[in-house]
Amino acid sequence: MKILVVGSGGREHALVWKLRQSPRVTEIYCAPGNAGISGLATCVAIGATDIEALADFAQQKGVGLTVIGPEVPLSLGIVDYFEEKGLRVFGPRRNAATLEGSKVFMKDLLEKYHIPSAFYATFTDREEALGYVEKQSAPLVVKTDGLAAGKGVVVAQTIAEAKVAVNLFMKEKAFGEAGSRVVIEEFLCGEEASFLAFTDGETVLPLPTSQDHKAIFDGDKGPNTGGMGAYSPAPVVTEALHRQVMETVMLPTVKGLAAEGCPYKGVLYAGLMIDKGVVKVLEFNCRFGDPEAQPLLMRLRTDLVEVMEAVIDGRLSEISLEIDPRPTVCVVMAAGGYPGKYENGKVIHGLAKAGEHKDVVVFHAGTAWQGDAVVTNGGRVLGVTAIGDTVQDAIGKAYKATEEIGWEGCYYRKDIGRKALDRK
Template identity: 60%
Template sequence: MRILVIGNGGREHAIVWKLKQSPKVTEIYCAPGNGGIAGLATCVPIAVEDVDGLVAFAHEKQVDLTVVGPEVPLLLGVVDRFEQEGLKVFGPRKQAALIEGSKRFAKELMQKYHIPTAAFASFTDEEKAKAYVRKQGAPIVIKADGLAAGKGVVVAQTVAEAEQAIADTMEEKVFGEAGNEVVIEEFLSGQEVSLMAFLDGKTVKPMVVAQDHKPVYDHDQGPNTGGMGTYSPVPQIPEKVVQQAIDTIIWPMHEAFRNEGIEYKGVLYAGLMITADGPKVIEFNARFGDPETQVVLPRLKTDLVEVMEAVIAGRLDELSLQWSEQAAVCVILAAGGYPSSYEKGLPITGLDEVEEDTMVFHAGTKQQEDRVVTAGGRVLGVTATGADIGKAREKAYQELAKISFKDMHYRTDIAAKAL
């Protein structure tokens, strides 16, 4: 099989790495790919937004399966286009992907189908939004309604901070058009968990859970990022609580799609808060999480190609997903200044010194002549596996110490909550 993976981040590197293990695969292309993916697949310079270019390439190379990594092409309707062209593609259609593309759409759907989530209100008027915040008090959560690359969320500890976040989002447009509307939510406390599942329109097959670390600094300090590290399993969250989330959130969401006449095929990602009242939804995504994929896929024993083909064909019920008992820990190495402005084009050293049993997933890199340089805010994800979280964590930190680039920073407490 010839496979095309769309995307250029750590998630796509993990997907390519996993697909490469399938005996069914003969060739993998990645558009546009990155400096690490280049070692496993043929990178082609087609942007993720270039739907016409992607379709033309898939026809030209007679691609047997296309896998969509990021959210942007999903919301541009890349899956709809590929299907119209008779091309096999993995990912939800545009209408289904709105679960991530509009936070208001997601919240209203959850409200309609009684799926546990934080109380909320949405606003297109800045003054009304601020008045609502003054009435509700703090802490409170301000979210840009549209896509903001994982950064459009502010957990405001004071009313003044919340008002500033609303002004930044709606007036200053720090998240661009995504901030034309804001969703304001009650603050939920507890531990966060990421639960992903494969959906084929009829069946739900949950994956193993992971826990991401959003704030940039140790002890969950500093601004939110796209994720600074993750681990799986999450031993401090009881199995019965995970099952409760599957029963009260994932399956009901699947049924909500069906009732709304939306066929959802692909990965549904639920970002959950485990509150005193049980699991509640913080957000839904319409694709594999990043960096959760970097610890979940290394634990998947079933052939990923077979899983994706079963999803597309609507026969997921025939498949039993097998998972490794091993733990996985991923630590993100970020560029100095991230999640604000940062330098690019910095040479990375030590990649060839990392032991082979540790995966270094490239997120923001590019190949420049004979070396790999930085090309993004989250640069690398170092993933190690081990018999338990402690061993996997020790290995990840031991191996990442061999890598360096100017102003590199990372959290030193990834997976500490599990110990």
């Protein structure tokens, strides 16, 4: 079987790496891919949002399965278009992907189906939003309604900061039309966890738990990023909490979407806040997380092609996931200046040496070839991912490999996985 993976990040590198392990796969294409992916798949110079060109390519090459990595093509309806062309594709249709594409849609759905989340209000008028903020007590969370690459969220510690965020989104249009409507919601205390599951619209098959590290600096300080590292499992999610998440969040969400005429097929990712044994939903994503995909797919032993085909065919109830019991840790290496301004084109040293480390895979995110050199080509550049007998072991392996790699301005957090150790 020929497979096409759409996207160019660390998540897509992890998907290509995992799909290549299937005995059913003969060839993998990735559009547009990156320098690391080019060693495992044929990279094709088609953008992830060029839906017609991607479908034409899939038809010409006889692609048997297309896997959509990022959120933007899903929200643009790539799955609907591929299905209309008779192509098999893994991911939710456009109406179901609105769960991530519109935070207002998500919050309204959660409220309607009594799925626990923060209280909220939505605004299209900036003055009304500012007036609402003045009547609240800090901290508050201000979010763009639309997609903003994981950066359209401001946790405002003061009312003044919340007003700045409203103006940033609605007046200065920092994220374009994504901020023409905003959600202002209660700040939730606790510890975050990521809960991902495969679903065919009826059966919900959970992956292991994981935890992302959103903030740029150690100790969860500084602005939010697309994710600076992740580990799996997340000890904060106990067996009892796992049941609570399935019963109060995942199953009701899938049923609610079906009831709204938006049946969901694909990976459903719930970003959760856990406080004193109670779970609330922060957000939903309609695809694998990045960087969560890297540690999760390293633990998955089941053939990913089999799982994805069962989702498409509505027979996920026939599948059970085999998971490596050992923990995994991913350390994201970023460009200096990220998530603000940064420069591309810095030559990356030490990749071959890091790649020799046992139980480690260096997943590429923002990389490109420049002649014979691999150079930086994005804010998040690499995801150094390791598996170990214990969390401490996996952390040690990941950081030893990370120390082999460098480029001008390279930055990474030094505390990925610390919360898991603190719970021991």
